[in-house]
Amino acid sequence: MLLLLLGIIVLHVAVLVLLFVSTIVSQWVVGNGHATDLWQNCSTSSAGNVHHCHSSSANEWLQSVQATMILSIIFSVLSLFLFFCQLFTLTKGGRFYITGVFQILAGKLEMKFMGELSMSMAGE
Numbered sequence: 001m002l003l004l005l006l007g008i009i010v011l012h013v014a015v016l017v018l019l020f021v022s023t024i025v026s027q028w029v030v031g032n033g034h035a036t037d038l039w040q041n042c043s044t045s046s047a048g049n050v051h052h053c054h055s056s057s058a059n060e061w062l063q064s065v066q067a068t069m070i071l072s073i074i075f076s077v078l079s080l081f082l083f084f085c086q087l088f089t090l091t092k093g094g095r096f097y098i099t100g101v102f103q104i105l106a107g108k109l110e111m112k113f114m115g116e117l118s119m120s121m122a123g124e
Helices: 002-024 060-089 097-123
Strands: 029-031 034-036 040-044 050-055
Touching: 002 060, 002 097, 060 097
Parallel strands: none
Antiparallel strands: 029 034, 034 040, 040 050
């Protein structure tokens, strides 16, 4: 049982790390002298120096993607917090329904993000 709990904790932490990295990482799309990520667009020279960076949030779909990524991180953090709370307050054999609901919400938001991103990339 202890190994199962440790596995669940490791899974929660791994999901949080992946969400933070995918939200914060720069240069999702690189090519033709520019780099684009969730927060800004940067023009680069052939030598690799950055010439100009401006905010990416001008597009409505990108603001929606930013919001779903932030909400996904919030729901994942809440899920981990609620997991620890329920771990110490539930009776033996209790079920982690609240934790599961928050983890499902985080996953749904992440899927919505990927759908919006693929639709916007296909439209360009």
